[in-house]
Amino acid sequence: MATKMLKRTGLPLDLCERLSKYQIINCRDFLSVSPLVLMRLTGQSIHKVYSLLKIVSKACAPKMITALEMKTERCSNPSIAFFPTSLAELDEILHGGLACGTLTEVTGPSGCGKTQFCFMMSVLATLPISMGGLDGTVIYIDTESAFSAERLVEVARCRFPDYFCTEQELIKMTKKIHVYREFTCFDVLRRVESLEDDIISKGVKLIIVDSVASVVRKEFDTRLQGNLLARSNLLSNEAATLKYLAEEFFIPIILTNQITTRMGPREAVCFQPGSVADDLPLSEGRGISPDGETGYATAALGNTWSHSVNTRLIMQYMDFDSRQIIVAKSPLAPFAMFIFTIQNSGLILQGSSHVISTTEKDKGNTIICRLPFKSHTILIWKHVMLHCPWNPLLSSTLGLPSPESNHTVVQ
């Protein structure tokens, strides 16, 4: 614990008094200072300073645990290590589902199904363990006002008709999902930092943040000086707090992200899993340059954020009503691609899975432009078509935003 006060580390009290005059009050201050300066501040010889460093280090260093102990702890612990997503082939490739204690990011173009996925996961988390759930409550941090309770109930009813046959069960389920609406970055960060108390008091087993990208991109224009650093810092702090919560309470955390185009040389037309579009200014202004540069879709929020999440699932449009979900980054799973559609009961996988080995050529990609808001208009679809001439499908009827929910339903 970095902020442990020196008084509690076992250092002699008069020394702590003396150090506090120089603004060294916790372990972090003590360890950030070089030994020579410490010598001057404490008035001790170098050898004594080394032993003091050891004392302070012992107080804030992590405990050692062997991997075997970790494994036996996991096996003996009744709570499961993976949260099944109820998409059978996806679960299989992920060794059981979303890994508890890690951050999973779901990213994709607007309207692809990320929020639907979140709804599905929320319902699943409230189910008892025998049915593949986590038997706990869910914290849903909504930054886009996309949460629709009606849709949630519809998913529950259609996916598990036997379980949710009575009103009683539905009411119980909806009571377990706590929705927080936050609309600025600062609010989101503050909410995340205060989640610990809620987790303990409400027995939370899943945290969903939908979406991380929308607030950040609204507030930080990376073309302005200094904003890049501020944005990275904010995201890193958020990621660190979320990781700490995930590990401390051993729960999965789902985050949603957006897509940005990255303009690159011609060879890079293929989808690059986990590729590294960094915090560069968004390139929509450039379009297709004369020497044939085309763009490819990558997750937004930059390189630093990509390092912070443990698992990354990317959704893309494939053809008219089917989409793909790609396992792009995972500590356990190889690349895999699954086709799914969105129906009444949430996401349904179609066809067989498709593990991408490194020798295969990739098949067909779409270039999706950034669609920051949910207010689709036909104009934007046309814009998309211009950039993907090999995708003839997007010309047919488009649904209008339905009144109760915020989604565009593609007929």
Added chain:
Amino acid sequence: MQRDLGSFPLPPALRAKLIGCGFHTAEDVSAVRASELSKEVGISKEEALEVLQIVRCKKFGEESQASTGSPSLRKCTALELLAEEHSQGSIITFSSALDEILGGGVPVAKITEICGAPGVGKTQLSIQLVVDAQIPKCFGGLGGESVFIDTEGSFIVERVAGVAQAAVHHCHLIAESGQDEAQQEAIKEFSVSSILSRIYYFRCHDYVELLAQAHLLGDFLAEHRQVRIIVIDSIAFPFRHQLEDLSLRTRLLNGLAQQLIAMANDYRVAVVLTNQMTTRFGEVCSSLVPALGESWGHAATTRLILHWEGKLRFASLYKSPSQKEATVPYQITNCL
């Protein structure tokens, strides 16, 4: 010895008193006895003794053991070093191409840095190395234990168990095909649970915990003499977001690097660090470079950069004192 007293690590108050009484160089002080020194300068006898011992570079008491794990003057001939290097071996990665460019595997008593974009396989490689360090000597491994310091939370035990299983299987195949007695013996002890029990895992949540752990690692290694590899995954993460003061970050990183090099040499361990990539904005285009700055590049002896090229993963040896620069493809399977 005409060495000035100011250059010794004396407490400042003592030093001021000594200089006030006219002692300016080491020669002046060492000529005097402890009790005489204490009377002249007006300090206690213990302090006088301490001063004399520091000046004369003698080991004393328990306090000195912290800093003097090895004699301050180490000299040996290049021939001795050659013999040492031959005998200590290196840690294989189970990917023959990678082993080749590294000159047999990850070298012991050196710092190796692995940089790469997210998702390219750095954590996988670290997990592989942590398991490979435990392969018994008769199979060509080091038969040692491993320390894994995790700052990102990507260490998932199930994956480690999978990699360990594959390694055990591999060794079984070798033992069965050969007739070596020693191999048959060793294979009985080499199992997934024995591998897991010899991986020491530390989870550091921020840079302060990492620094604290580095201070204590020396003692840990002295107690566990069998440790042959330390992996820090990743060293970039805690330093990249909590420290706004870049000069503080550079200083802390340099201190950390020095401690790790000292440990690597004293205890004969291989140190593997994982780094992240960041963009450097150039005039024409921007390129990906390893994070943590230019000066950090000097800390590692060997630098391996993992990157994508289309669908394939490549590993490039970027910096090495003994091997040529090369790029090879590799794949992540159940076993790397």
